Amino acid sequence: xxxxxxxxxxxxxxxxxxxxxxxxxxxxxxxxxxxxxxxxxxxxxxxxxxxxxxxxxxxxxxxxxxxxxxxxxxxxxxxxxxxxxxxxxxxxxxxxxxxxxxxxxxxxxxxxxxxxxxxxxxxxxxxxxxxxxxxxxxxxxxxxxxxxxxxxxxxxxxxxxxxxxxxxxxxxxxxxxxxxxxxxxxxxxxxxxxxxxxxxxxxxxxxxxxxxxxxxxxxxxxxxxxxxxxxxxxxxxxxxxxxxxxxxxx
Amino acid sequence: xxxxxxxxxxxxxxxxxxxxxxxxxxxxxxxxxxxxxxxxxxxxxxxxxxxxxxxxxxxxxxxxxxxxxxxxxxxxxxxxxxxxxxxxxxxxxxxxxxxxxxxxxxxxxxxxxxxxxxxxxxxxxxxxxxxxxxxxxxxxxxxxxxxxxxxxxxxxxxxxxxxxxxxxxxxxxxxxxxxxxxxxxxxxxxxxxxxxxxxxxxxxxxxxxxxxxxxxxxxxxxxxxxxxxxxxxxx
Numbered sequence: 001x002x003x004x005x006x007x008x009x010x011x012x013x014x015x016x017x018x019x020x021x022x023x024x025x026x027x028x029x030x031x032x033x034x035x036x037x038x039x040x041x042x043x044x045x046x047x048x049x050x051x052x053x054x055x056x057x058x059x060x061x062x063x064x065x066x067x068x069x070x071x072x073x074x075x076x077x078x079x080x081x082x083x084x085x086x087x088x089x090x091x092x093x094x095x096x097x098x099x100x101x102x103x104x105x106x107x108x109x110x111x112x113x114x115x116x117x118x119x120x121x122x123x124x125x126x127x128x129x130x131x132x133x134x135x136x137x138x139x140x141x142x143x144x145x146x147x148x149x150x151x152x153x154x155x156x157x158x159x160x161x162x163x164x165x166x167x168x169x170x171x172x173x174x175x176x177x178x179x180x181x182x183x184x185x186x187x188x189x190x191x192x193x194x195x196x197x198x199x200x201x202x203x204x205x206x207x208x209x210x211x212x213x214x215x216x217x218x219x220x221x222x223x224x225x226x227x228x229x230x231x232x233x234x235x236x237x238x239x240x241x242x243x244x245x246x247x248x249x250x
Numbered sequence: 251x252x253x254x255x256x257x258x259x260x261x262x263x264x265x266x267x268x269x270x271x272x273x274x275x276x277x278x279x280x281x282x283x284x285x286x287x288x289x290x291x292x293x294x295x296x297x298x299x300x301x302x303x304x305x306x307x308x309x310x311x312x313x314x315x316x317x318x319x320x321x322x323x324x325x326x327x328x329x330x331x332x333x334x335x336x337x338x339x340x341x342x343x344x345x346x347x348x349x350x351x352x353x354x355x356x357x358x359x360x361x362x363x364x365x366x367x368x369x370x371x372x373x374x375x376x377x378x379x380x381x382x383x384x385x386x387x388x389x390x391x392x393x394x395x396x397x398x399x400x401x402x403x404x405x406x407x408x409x410x411x412x413x414x415x416x417x418x419x420x421x422x423x424x425x426x427x428x429x430x431x432x433x434x435x436x437x438x439x440x441x442x443x444x445x446x447x448x449x450x451x452x453x454x455x456x457x458x459x460x461x462x463x464x465x466x467x468x469x470x471x472x473x474x475x476x477x478x479x480x481x482x483x484x485x
Contacts, residue, residue: 065344067405098476111478116471139476241453241460243471243478 032156033163036178040162040189041155042196048149052227054080055146056220061093062212070210077216080225081147084125086232091142100141101234102129108234109141109245116241119234138248143216146198158182170199171217197221344446347406349422350380351449354391359384365402369395379404379421393465394424394435401432408445415439422448423464438467443479 047053059075075093080086085104091097097112107122107129120137122129127148130140141147156162162180168190169175175190184207190200202215236242350356364377374395375382381398382389403426407419418438419426425442426433447462447469455461462469462480469480 109473109476111473114471114478116478118473137473137475141476241471242458243473246472246474248475 054225057216057218437485442482
Protein backbone atom coordinates (compact mmCIF):
# COMPACT_ATOMS: atom_id res chain seq x y z
CA UNK A 1 0.00 0.00 0.00
CA UNK A 2 1.48 3.35 -0.96
CA UNK A 3 2.40 5.72 1.81
CA UNK A 4 -0.22 8.21 0.69
CA UNK A 5 -2.89 5.68 1.38
CA UNK A 6 -2.75 6.78 4.97
CA UNK A 7 -4.18 10.13 3.90
CA UNK A 8 -7.44 8.36 3.32
CA UNK A 9 -7.61 7.01 6.82
CA UNK A 10 -8.68 10.25 8.43
CA UNK A 11 -11.42 10.71 5.88
CA UNK A 12 -12.34 7.09 6.29
CA UNK A 13 -12.72 7.61 10.02
CA UNK A 14 -15.44 10.10 9.36
CA UNK A 15 -17.12 7.97 6.78
CA UNK A 16 -17.07 4.94 9.00
CA UNK A 17 -18.41 6.75 12.01
CA UNK A 18 -20.93 8.49 9.84
CA UNK A 19 -22.16 5.10 8.86
CA UNK A 20 -22.49 4.31 12.53
CA UNK A 21 -24.51 7.47 12.74
CA UNK A 22 -27.23 5.87 10.75
CA UNK A 23 -26.23 6.34 7.12
CA UNK A 24 -26.17 2.63 6.44
CA UNK A 25 -28.25 -0.24 7.66
CA UNK A 26 -26.79 -3.60 8.49
CA UNK A 27 -28.44 -6.47 6.71
CA UNK A 28 -27.61 -8.93 9.44
CA UNK A 29 -29.29 -8.82 12.79
CA UNK A 30 -27.04 -7.00 15.21
CA UNK A 31 -25.92 -8.34 18.55
CA UNK A 32 -25.23 -5.42 20.84
CA UNK A 33 -24.80 -5.87 24.54
CA UNK A 34 -27.35 -3.57 26.27
CA UNK A 35 -24.73 -2.17 28.63
CA UNK A 36 -22.52 -1.11 25.70
CA UNK A 37 -25.50 0.41 23.91
CA UNK A 38 -26.61 2.34 26.97
CA UNK A 39 -23.17 3.85 27.58
CA UNK A 40 -22.68 4.81 23.94
CA UNK A 41 -26.12 6.40 23.67
CA UNK A 42 -25.46 8.46 26.80
CA UNK A 43 -22.35 9.89 25.16
CA UNK A 44 -24.17 10.62 21.91
CA UNK A 45 -27.10 12.26 23.71
CA UNK A 46 -24.72 14.39 25.76
CA UNK A 47 -22.95 15.59 22.62
CA UNK A 48 -26.16 16.19 20.70
CA UNK A 49 -27.44 18.43 23.52
CA UNK A 50 -24.36 20.66 23.49
CA UNK A 51 -24.82 24.00 21.74
CA UNK A 52 -21.27 25.29 21.60
CA UNK A 53 -18.16 23.24 22.31
CA UNK A 54 -14.55 22.53 21.42
CA UNK A 55 -12.46 19.40 21.51
CA UNK A 56 -8.84 18.56 21.08
CA UNK A 57 -7.12 15.22 20.69
CA UNK A 58 -3.91 13.44 19.90
CA UNK A 59 -4.01 11.01 17.01
CA UNK A 60 -2.04 8.14 15.58
CA UNK A 61 -2.44 6.95 12.02
CA UNK A 62 -0.87 3.77 10.76
CA UNK A 63 0.70 3.82 7.33
CA UNK A 64 3.03 1.82 5.17
CA UNK A 65 5.97 2.82 2.97
CA UNK A 66 6.19 1.71 -0.65
CA UNK A 67 8.77 -0.78 0.60
CA UNK A 68 6.24 -2.32 2.96
CA UNK A 69 7.55 -0.90 6.22
CA UNK A 70 4.80 -0.10 8.68
CA UNK A 71 4.85 3.38 10.18
CA UNK A 72 2.80 5.29 12.67
CA UNK A 73 2.14 9.00 12.23
CA UNK A 74 1.48 11.07 15.32
CA UNK A 75 -0.80 14.09 15.07
CA UNK A 76 -3.48 16.26 16.57
CA UNK A 77 -7.10 17.07 15.87
CA UNK A 78 -9.05 20.12 17.04
CA UNK A 79 -12.66 21.00 16.49
CA UNK A 80 -15.15 23.73 17.35
CA UNK A 81 -18.92 23.61 16.95
CA UNK A 82 -21.61 26.23 17.36
CA UNK A 83 -24.92 24.67 16.55
CA UNK A 84 -26.66 24.60 14.25
CA UNK A 85 -24.60 26.21 11.54
CA UNK A 86 -20.95 26.77 12.45
CA UNK A 87 -18.12 24.24 12.54
CA UNK A 88 -14.36 24.23 12.34
CA UNK A 89 -11.92 21.34 12.44
CA UNK A 90 -8.19 20.96 11.93
CA UNK A 91 -6.10 17.81 11.59
CA UNK A 92 -2.35 17.78 11.60
CA UNK A 93 0.00 14.86 11.43
CA UNK A 94 3.21 13.98 9.66
CA UNK A 95 1.30 13.18 6.50
CA UNK A 96 -1.73 15.48 6.46
CA UNK A 97 -2.38 19.07 7.54
CA UNK A 98 -5.89 20.24 6.75
CA UNK A 99 -8.35 22.77 8.13
CA UNK A 100 -12.10 23.03 7.46
CA UNK A 101 -14.34 26.07 8.04
CA UNK A 102 -18.11 26.31 7.87
CA UNK A 103 -20.04 29.50 8.66
CA UNK A 104 -23.55 28.52 7.60
CA UNK A 105 -23.01 29.75 4.04
CA UNK A 106 -19.63 28.55 2.79
CA UNK A 107 -17.54 25.46 3.38
CA UNK A 108 -13.81 26.09 3.01
CA UNK A 109 -11.12 23.44 2.89
CA UNK A 110 -7.41 24.16 3.14
CA UNK A 111 -4.52 21.78 2.59
CA UNK A 112 -2.09 23.60 4.84
CA UNK A 113 1.05 21.78 3.70
CA UNK A 114 0.47 22.57 0.03
CA UNK A 115 -1.25 25.91 0.81
CA UNK A 116 -4.08 25.04 -1.55
CA UNK A 117 -7.73 25.65 -0.74
CA UNK A 118 -11.21 25.29 -2.17
CA UNK A 119 -14.60 26.69 -1.18
CA UNK A 120 -18.10 25.40 -1.73
CA UNK A 121 -21.54 27.02 -1.27
CA UNK A 122 -22.91 25.18 1.74
CA UNK A 123 -26.35 24.21 3.08
CA UNK A 124 -27.68 26.03 6.17
CA UNK A 125 -26.97 23.45 8.92
CA UNK A 126 -24.08 21.22 9.96
CA UNK A 127 -26.10 18.04 9.47
CA UNK A 128 -27.17 19.07 5.98
CA UNK A 129 -23.62 20.15 5.18
CA UNK A 130 -22.18 16.75 6.02
CA UNK A 131 -24.93 14.95 4.12
CA UNK A 132 -24.35 17.08 1.02
CA UNK A 133 -20.56 16.90 1.26
CA UNK A 134 -20.71 13.13 1.30
CA UNK A 135 -23.20 13.01 -1.53
CA UNK A 136 -21.67 15.66 -3.81
CA UNK A 137 -17.96 15.70 -2.95
CA UNK A 138 -17.50 12.19 -1.61
CA UNK A 139 -16.10 13.04 1.80
CA UNK A 140 -16.87 14.60 5.15
CA UNK A 141 -14.45 16.49 7.41
CA UNK A 142 -12.60 14.59 10.12
CA UNK A 143 -14.57 13.98 13.29
CA UNK A 144 -17.85 14.77 11.53
CA UNK A 145 -19.82 12.45 13.82
CA UNK A 146 -18.65 14.49 16.79
CA UNK A 147 -19.99 17.65 15.20
CA UNK A 148 -23.33 16.63 13.78
CA UNK A 149 -26.44 16.16 15.88
CA UNK A 150 -26.95 12.42 15.89
CA UNK A 151 -30.14 10.61 16.66
CA UNK A 152 -29.28 8.01 19.24
CA UNK A 153 -31.85 5.54 17.90
CA UNK A 154 -30.18 5.46 14.50
CA UNK A 155 -26.63 5.24 15.70
CA UNK A 156 -26.11 1.54 16.16
CA UNK A 157 -28.01 0.24 13.17
CA UNK A 158 -24.89 -0.41 11.13
CA UNK A 159 -23.07 -2.23 13.94
CA UNK A 160 -23.10 -6.00 13.68
CA UNK A 161 -21.99 -6.57 17.20
CA UNK A 162 -20.88 -4.66 20.25
CA UNK A 163 -19.99 -5.30 23.84
CA UNK A 164 -18.65 -3.80 27.02
CA UNK A 165 -14.96 -4.71 27.29
CA UNK A 166 -14.26 -3.47 30.83
CA UNK A 167 -13.07 -0.60 32.96
CA UNK A 168 -10.07 1.49 31.93
CA UNK A 169 -8.24 4.67 32.87
CA UNK A 170 -7.65 7.16 30.06
CA UNK A 171 -5.61 10.24 30.95
CA UNK A 172 -6.63 9.81 34.56
CA UNK A 173 -10.35 9.41 33.90
CA UNK A 174 -12.21 6.22 34.74
CA UNK A 175 -13.80 5.01 31.51
CA UNK A 176 -15.89 2.22 30.09
CA UNK A 177 -14.17 0.47 27.21
CA UNK A 178 -16.59 -0.50 24.44
CA UNK A 179 -16.14 -2.48 21.22
CA UNK A 180 -18.33 -2.38 18.13
CA UNK A 181 -17.94 -4.18 14.83
CA UNK A 182 -19.17 -3.02 11.45
CA UNK A 183 -18.76 -4.64 8.07
CA UNK A 184 -15.62 -2.71 7.13
CA UNK A 185 -14.37 -1.39 10.46
CA UNK A 186 -14.07 -2.27 14.08
CA UNK A 187 -14.11 0.55 16.56
CA UNK A 188 -13.40 0.89 20.20
CA UNK A 189 -14.49 3.71 22.45
CA UNK A 190 -13.51 4.71 25.95
CA UNK A 191 -16.34 6.73 27.50
CA UNK A 192 -15.91 8.67 30.71
CA UNK A 193 -17.83 7.19 33.64
CA UNK A 194 -18.53 10.59 35.24
CA UNK A 195 -19.36 12.85 32.31
CA UNK A 196 -20.38 10.77 29.29
CA UNK A 197 -17.81 12.02 26.78
CA UNK A 198 -15.50 10.04 24.53
CA UNK A 199 -12.01 10.01 25.97
CA UNK A 200 -10.44 7.79 23.34
CA UNK A 201 -11.35 5.88 20.21
CA UNK A 202 -9.61 3.46 17.89
CA UNK A 203 -10.82 2.51 14.42
CA UNK A 204 -9.46 -0.63 12.74
CA UNK A 205 -9.87 -0.69 8.97
CA UNK A 206 -10.07 -4.43 8.75
CA UNK A 207 -10.71 -4.59 5.00
CA UNK A 208 -7.61 -2.54 4.09
CA UNK A 209 -4.24 -4.27 3.64
CA UNK A 210 -2.56 -4.67 7.00
CA UNK A 211 -5.78 -3.66 8.83
CA UNK A 212 -4.39 -0.24 9.79
CA UNK A 213 -5.63 1.62 12.85
CA UNK A 214 -6.48 5.24 13.52
CA UNK A 215 -6.68 6.41 17.11
CA UNK A 216 -7.67 9.60 18.90
CA UNK A 217 -7.09 10.29 22.56
CA UNK A 218 -9.10 13.36 23.50
CA UNK A 219 -7.16 15.73 25.68
CA UNK A 220 -9.82 18.45 26.03
CA UNK A 221 -13.57 18.83 25.85
CA UNK A 222 -14.93 22.32 26.52
CA UNK A 223 -18.71 22.55 26.64
CA UNK A 224 -18.68 26.17 27.82
CA UNK A 225 -16.70 27.49 24.89
CA UNK A 226 -17.33 31.02 23.66
CA UNK A 227 -16.94 30.80 19.93
CA UNK A 228 -17.16 34.08 17.99
CA UNK A 229 -17.84 34.21 14.26
CA UNK A 230 -14.14 34.75 13.59
CA UNK A 231 -13.41 31.13 14.56
CA UNK A 232 -15.47 29.95 11.63
CA UNK A 233 -14.50 32.59 9.05
CA UNK A 234 -12.10 31.54 6.33
CA UNK A 235 -9.53 33.89 4.88
CA UNK A 236 -7.09 32.42 2.35
CA UNK A 237 -3.54 32.46 3.74
CA UNK A 238 -0.96 34.60 1.93
CA UNK A 239 0.15 32.97 -1.29
CA UNK A 240 -2.52 30.27 -1.16
CA UNK A 241 -3.59 28.67 -4.41
CA UNK A 242 -7.25 28.20 -5.18
CA UNK A 243 -8.35 24.75 -6.35
CA UNK A 244 -11.64 23.15 -7.23
CA UNK A 245 -13.58 20.34 -5.62
CA UNK A 246 -14.28 17.49 -7.96
CA UNK A 247 -18.00 16.82 -7.89
CA UNK A 248 -18.51 13.07 -7.57
CA UNK A 249 -22.26 13.31 -8.07
CA UNK A 250 -23.59 16.34 -9.98
CA UNK B 251 15.56 25.40 66.69
CA UNK B 252 15.73 29.09 67.47
CA UNK B 253 19.16 28.57 69.06
CA UNK B 254 20.42 26.80 65.93
CA UNK B 255 19.20 29.59 63.65
CA UNK B 256 20.82 32.24 65.87
CA UNK B 257 24.07 30.32 65.89
CA UNK B 258 24.11 30.08 62.12
CA UNK B 259 23.33 33.79 61.73
CA UNK B 260 26.00 34.69 64.26
CA UNK B 261 28.50 32.49 62.43
CA UNK B 262 27.74 34.23 59.16
CA UNK B 263 28.05 37.69 60.66
CA UNK B 264 31.23 36.96 62.54
CA UNK B 265 33.07 34.99 59.86
CA UNK B 266 36.12 36.85 58.46
CA UNK B 267 35.61 38.54 55.09
CA UNK B 268 37.30 36.82 52.13
CA UNK B 269 40.52 38.45 50.90
CA UNK B 270 39.70 41.29 48.51
CA UNK B 271 42.40 40.51 45.91
CA UNK B 272 41.38 36.89 45.58
CA UNK B 273 37.78 37.88 45.42
CA UNK B 274 38.49 40.23 42.53
CA UNK B 275 40.43 37.56 40.67
CA UNK B 276 37.39 35.39 40.53
CA UNK B 277 36.29 37.38 37.54
CA UNK B 278 36.86 34.27 35.50
CA UNK B 279 33.41 33.19 36.46
CA UNK B 280 33.71 30.43 39.02
CA UNK B 281 30.83 30.76 41.33
CA UNK B 282 31.95 27.99 43.59
CA UNK B 283 35.65 28.15 44.37
CA UNK B 284 35.46 26.09 47.46
CA UNK B 285 36.39 29.12 49.53
CA UNK B 286 35.03 28.53 52.95
CA UNK B 287 35.85 31.75 54.74
CA UNK B 288 39.31 30.79 55.95
CA UNK B 289 41.91 33.22 57.27
CA UNK B 290 44.02 35.35 54.94
CA UNK B 291 47.23 33.63 53.83
CA UNK B 292 49.84 35.19 51.52
CA UNK B 293 50.89 31.87 49.90
CA UNK B 294 47.31 30.92 49.37
CA UNK B 295 46.68 34.33 47.80
CA UNK B 296 49.54 33.85 45.36
CA UNK B 297 48.28 30.39 44.46
CA UNK B 298 44.84 31.81 43.93
CA UNK B 299 46.32 34.45 41.66
CA UNK B 300 48.07 31.77 39.61
CA UNK B 301 44.94 29.71 39.47
CA UNK B 302 42.98 32.78 38.38
CA UNK B 303 45.46 33.33 35.56
CA UNK B 304 45.11 29.70 34.50
CA UNK B 305 41.37 30.03 34.72
CA UNK B 306 41.47 33.16 32.57
CA UNK B 307 43.33 31.09 29.95
CA UNK B 308 40.77 28.32 30.21
CA UNK B 309 37.99 30.86 29.91
CA UNK B 310 39.52 32.27 26.75
CA UNK B 311 39.72 28.80 25.24
CA UNK B 312 36.11 28.16 26.25
CA UNK B 313 35.09 31.38 24.53
CA UNK B 314 36.96 30.34 21.40
CA UNK B 315 35.24 26.96 21.48
CA UNK B 316 31.86 28.64 21.92
CA UNK B 317 32.52 30.84 18.87
CA UNK B 318 33.53 27.79 16.84
CA UNK B 319 30.51 25.88 18.11
CA UNK B 320 28.21 28.75 17.11
CA UNK B 321 29.81 28.87 13.66
CA UNK B 322 29.42 25.09 13.28
CA UNK B 323 25.85 25.35 14.47
CA UNK B 324 25.10 28.11 11.94
CA UNK B 325 26.68 26.00 9.21
CA UNK B 326 24.62 23.00 10.30
CA UNK B 327 21.44 25.10 10.41
CA UNK B 328 22.14 26.43 6.91
CA UNK B 329 22.72 22.86 5.70
CA UNK B 330 19.47 21.56 7.21
CA UNK B 331 17.61 24.62 5.92
CA UNK B 332 18.88 23.87 2.43
CA UNK B 333 17.64 20.29 2.73
CA UNK B 334 14.25 21.45 3.97
CA UNK B 335 14.07 24.02 1.19
CA UNK B 336 14.96 21.38 -1.37
CA UNK B 337 12.30 19.05 -0.02
CA UNK B 338 9.71 21.82 -0.37
CA UNK B 339 10.47 21.88 -4.05
CA UNK B 340 8.29 18.85 -4.55
CA UNK B 341 4.66 18.75 -3.57
CA UNK B 342 3.50 15.92 -1.36
CA UNK B 343 6.09 13.56 -2.82
CA UNK B 344 6.33 10.22 -1.02
CA UNK B 345 9.12 9.95 1.49
CA UNK B 346 11.68 7.23 1.68
CA UNK B 347 11.82 6.83 -2.10
CA UNK B 348 15.01 6.94 -4.16
CA UNK B 349 14.71 9.78 -6.66
CA UNK B 350 17.07 12.09 -8.52
CA UNK B 351 15.69 15.05 -10.44
CA UNK B 352 16.79 15.92 -13.99
CA UNK B 353 20.06 17.78 -13.93
CA UNK B 354 21.45 15.89 -10.95
CA UNK B 355 25.11 14.98 -11.56
CA UNK B 356 26.91 12.01 -10.07
CA UNK B 357 30.47 10.79 -10.36
CA UNK B 358 29.28 7.25 -9.87
CA UNK B 359 27.99 5.12 -12.70
CA UNK B 360 24.48 3.63 -12.44
CA UNK B 361 24.45 0.16 -10.90
CA UNK B 362 25.29 -2.96 -12.85
CA UNK B 363 21.58 -3.77 -13.01
CA UNK B 364 20.81 -0.64 -15.01
CA UNK B 365 19.10 -1.13 -18.35
CA UNK B 366 21.06 0.34 -21.26
CA UNK B 367 18.91 1.96 -23.95
CA UNK B 368 20.01 3.54 -27.24
CA UNK B 369 17.99 6.71 -27.73
CA UNK B 370 18.71 8.93 -30.75
CA UNK B 371 22.25 7.60 -30.87
CA UNK B 372 22.84 8.32 -27.19
CA UNK B 373 23.38 5.60 -24.60
CA UNK B 374 20.84 6.05 -21.81
CA UNK B 375 21.02 4.15 -18.52
CA UNK B 376 17.73 3.36 -16.78
CA UNK B 377 17.65 2.38 -13.14
CA UNK B 378 14.79 2.55 -10.58
CA UNK B 379 12.81 5.07 -12.62
CA UNK B 380 15.80 7.36 -13.23
CA UNK B 381 17.40 7.98 -16.64
CA UNK B 382 21.11 8.81 -16.82
CA UNK B 383 23.44 9.81 -19.64
CA UNK B 384 27.21 9.94 -19.47
CA UNK B 385 28.82 13.36 -19.80
CA UNK B 386 32.61 13.14 -19.75
CA UNK B 387 33.47 11.26 -16.61
CA UNK B 388 30.16 12.00 -14.91
CA UNK B 389 26.56 10.88 -15.18
CA UNK B 390 23.65 13.30 -15.47
CA UNK B 391 19.95 12.63 -14.82
CA UNK B 392 17.68 13.48 -17.76
CA UNK B 393 13.91 13.72 -18.07
CA UNK B 394 12.27 10.45 -19.04
CA UNK B 395 12.29 10.30 -22.87
CA UNK B 396 8.77 9.73 -24.20
CA UNK B 397 8.52 6.57 -26.31
CA UNK B 398 11.36 4.72 -24.61
CA UNK B 399 10.54 1.18 -23.50
CA UNK B 400 11.80 -0.07 -20.14
CA UNK B 401 11.80 -3.53 -18.62
CA UNK B 402 10.67 -2.69 -15.12
CA UNK B 403 8.76 -0.10 -13.13
CA UNK B 404 10.33 1.60 -10.11
CA UNK B 405 9.12 0.10 -6.83
CA UNK B 406 7.27 3.26 -5.76
CA UNK B 407 5.22 3.52 -8.96
CA UNK B 408 1.65 4.61 -8.27
CA UNK B 409 -1.23 3.26 -10.34
CA UNK B 410 -3.35 6.03 -11.80
CA UNK B 411 -6.30 5.72 -14.15
CA UNK B 412 -9.20 7.44 -15.79
CA UNK B 413 -12.46 5.80 -16.77
CA UNK B 414 -11.79 6.37 -20.45
CA UNK B 415 -8.00 6.30 -20.85
CA UNK B 416 -7.18 3.20 -18.83
CA UNK B 417 -4.40 2.55 -16.35
CA UNK B 418 -0.98 4.17 -16.11
CA UNK B 419 2.00 3.97 -13.81
CA UNK B 420 3.23 7.24 -12.28
CA UNK B 421 6.61 7.96 -10.78
CA UNK B 422 7.84 11.49 -10.10
CA UNK B 423 6.42 13.14 -13.21
CA UNK B 424 6.93 10.15 -15.49
CA UNK B 425 4.00 8.16 -16.87
CA UNK B 426 4.34 4.53 -17.92
CA UNK B 427 1.93 2.40 -19.89
CA UNK B 428 2.13 -1.36 -20.10
CA UNK B 429 3.30 -2.69 -23.48
CA UNK B 430 3.07 -6.46 -23.36
CA UNK B 431 5.61 -7.42 -20.68
CA UNK B 432 7.40 -4.08 -20.77
CA UNK B 433 6.51 -0.46 -20.13
CA UNK B 434 6.63 2.53 -22.44
CA UNK B 435 7.08 6.15 -21.35
CA UNK B 436 4.04 8.10 -22.53
CA UNK B 437 2.43 11.52 -22.48
CA UNK B 438 -0.47 11.33 -20.01
CA UNK B 439 -4.04 11.98 -21.11
CA UNK B 440 -5.93 14.97 -19.71
CA UNK B 441 -7.96 14.14 -16.63
CA UNK B 442 -5.41 11.81 -15.03
CA UNK B 443 -4.90 12.56 -11.32
CA UNK B 444 -1.65 12.16 -9.42
CA UNK B 445 -1.11 12.74 -5.73
CA UNK B 446 2.25 14.52 -5.92
CA UNK B 447 4.50 16.54 -8.18
CA UNK B 448 8.25 16.04 -8.34
CA UNK B 449 11.00 18.43 -7.45
CA UNK B 450 11.57 20.95 -10.23
CA UNK B 451 7.97 21.74 -11.13
CA UNK B 452 7.12 25.29 -12.21
CA UNK B 453 4.00 27.31 -11.42
CA UNK B 454 2.16 29.51 -13.87
CA UNK B 455 -1.12 31.36 -14.06
CA UNK B 456 -2.61 33.29 -11.15
CA UNK B 457 -3.38 32.35 -7.56
CA UNK B 458 -7.00 32.02 -8.59
CA UNK B 459 -6.07 29.63 -11.39
CA UNK B 460 -2.66 28.21 -10.70
CA UNK B 461 -1.19 25.59 -13.00
CA UNK B 462 1.90 23.46 -12.41
CA UNK B 463 4.27 22.42 -15.16
CA UNK B 464 6.53 19.38 -15.01
CA UNK B 465 8.46 19.32 -18.26
CA UNK B 466 5.79 19.52 -20.94
CA UNK B 467 3.01 18.25 -18.71
CA UNK B 468 0.63 20.75 -17.12
CA UNK B 469 -1.42 20.03 -13.99
CA UNK B 470 -4.09 21.86 -12.01
CA UNK B 471 -4.85 21.33 -8.30
CA UNK B 472 -8.15 19.59 -7.52
CA UNK B 473 -9.63 18.16 -4.32
CA UNK B 474 -10.97 14.70 -5.07
CA UNK B 475 -12.93 13.19 -2.19
CA UNK B 476 -11.09 15.52 0.16
CA UNK B 477 -7.63 14.66 -1.06
CA UNK B 478 -5.51 17.16 -2.96
CA UNK B 479 -4.46 15.80 -6.34
CA UNK B 480 -2.88 17.27 -9.44
CA UNK B 481 -4.92 16.71 -12.57
CA UNK B 482 -3.31 16.59 -16.00
CA UNK B 483 -4.69 19.33 -18.20
CA UNK B 484 -2.22 19.06 -21.09
CA UNK B 485 0.95 17.37 -22.24
